[in-house]
Amino acid sequence: MHIYIHVPFCARRCSYCDFAIAVRREVPSASFAAALLAEWRGWQAHPAWEDSPTVETIYLGGGTPSRLDPAAVAAILAGIAAERAVSPAAETTLEANPDDVTPAAAAAWVAAGVNRVSLGVQSFDPTVLEWMHRTHTAAQVSPAVAALRSAGIDDISLDLIFALPRSLRREWSADLERALALAPEHLSLYGLTIEPRTPLARWTDRAEVRPADDEAYAGEFLLAHERMTAAGLEHYEVSNAARPGRRARHNSAYWRRAPFIGLGPAAHSGFGAGRQWNLRDWPAWQRAVESGISTVAGREDLDAGQLRLERRYLGLRTIDGLEPDDLPVGIRDAWEAAGWARTSDRTRLTPEGWLRLDALAAALP
Ligand code: SF4
Structure with a gap:
């Protein structure tokens, strides 16, 4: 069994992001953890446990899970293990933004059971980070990686976004080199897409921004493939590359169609031909959990x-x-x-x- 936990809180919305998030200056960590564990307890009678009794991976994604109080991360992971056997070799990933990574936070995550961190770097170019409305600076990335390594995290993934508008004059090659120089075990690369109702969509509609064309997209994707492969990473999935033995086990489970339980607002769950998804907004999901009613917003069964x-x-x-x-x-x-x-x-x-x-x-x- 694989567990995905959607932590919806972010400090601000990035210009390209249409994820289910709640912008909060103060993160309600304790009430989130309590609601999440209440939802988790409701899953214990599910028949899928019969064939998949052991938790193999846990992934705290978002949103920005690194904005949770580390005590809430510890409470969530302990609450999961209190109900079900978690494999001693389980992969437990936390998504983090570089500005949230301190030596103390990294040590607390490790003590809670986190053994893999996916760091949202996106670019090392200050102009690009500002344009993206990211909360961190490029200078915070290297100390964040060092703090994670010192705390004992030996499985670090870096996220980068490519195919940015030409007008930003982003040097993709330079960003790739800086990421590879940090010797990550894993890299995730996403081409920028324009999602409706985002600041980026508004800028594009007003012709203030021209998206990268197909030629630029292809050129950057193929350059990344070449550089990552030359650096000893295996480009093992369209958006992901890893050192040998360091493929993301949680994501690989989705691609194998292994069973997974999604907890938290907007989280999806899937078992065989069936899948379901939760209420998208944090307040609606929290109200449902606290009222003891279903958090499920929709279900579907795939035909053959x-x-x-x-x-x-x-x-x-x-x-x-x-x-x-x-x-x-x-x-x-x-x-x-x-x-x-x-x-x-x-x-x-x-x-x-x-x-x-x-x-x-x-x-x-
Ligand atoms: S930090 Fe991630 S989830 Fe939050 S707004 Fe930015 S891209 Fe979206």
Whole structure:
């Protein structure tokens, strides 16, 4: 079993972000932890535990989990272990922003059971960070990594965003070099997308910002692939690269369609063909938990065709790929001829194929 915990609190909203967050100067850590554990207790009778009795990964994402009081992180992790067996080798990840990482916080996270930190760096360029409305500076990243290492975290992932508007004059190559110089075990790279109702969408609508074109997107993606691979990281999923043995086990569980429970506002859960998602807003979710009513906002069951499509899409995202027979021969040949896929024991997309992942998956019968 895999557990995702959505911590919705952020100090401010980043210009590109449409996640389910609650901007709070003061984070209600204790009441969040109490509500979360109440929701967790409600999951104990779920039949999925019969086949998956042990918790293998826990992921505190958000939002900004590093804004929680570390005592709340400890209470949440202890509360999970109080109900269910957590594997001694469990991967327990906390997403953090660099400005929240202090030696004391890092030590408290480790004492609570966190053994992996995903750091939201995004860029080392001060102009870009300001444009993104990030709360941290580039200068805070290296001390944050050092504090995490000193506290005993030996599995650090850095998030970077690429394909920014040309007008920002961001040097992607320089950002990649600075990230790799910190010797992270893992890198996650996301192309900037324009989501409705964000400041970025408003700037774009008013023609104040011109999004990166496809050529710039492809150039930066392929450069990242080249640099990460040269630095000894394996580009193992369209958006993720890792040192050997350091793939993100939690995210890999999603791509394998392993069972997962989502706790907190907007969190999703999935078991086999079924999935469900929670109320999106923190106040509504908290009210539901405290009133003892369901936190679920919606459910769906995938039919056989949808399941096959999803399994193929997830397979194509990773370097595990698909069984060659899983693709119609004509399509597989066409992809290989175009340089978008290669087949040995499995059929895997190349980085050029990953650039077209959605279109290629959509073309499958
Ligand atoms: S810190 Fe993360 S979740 Fe919060 S507003 Fe920024 S991008 Fe969104």
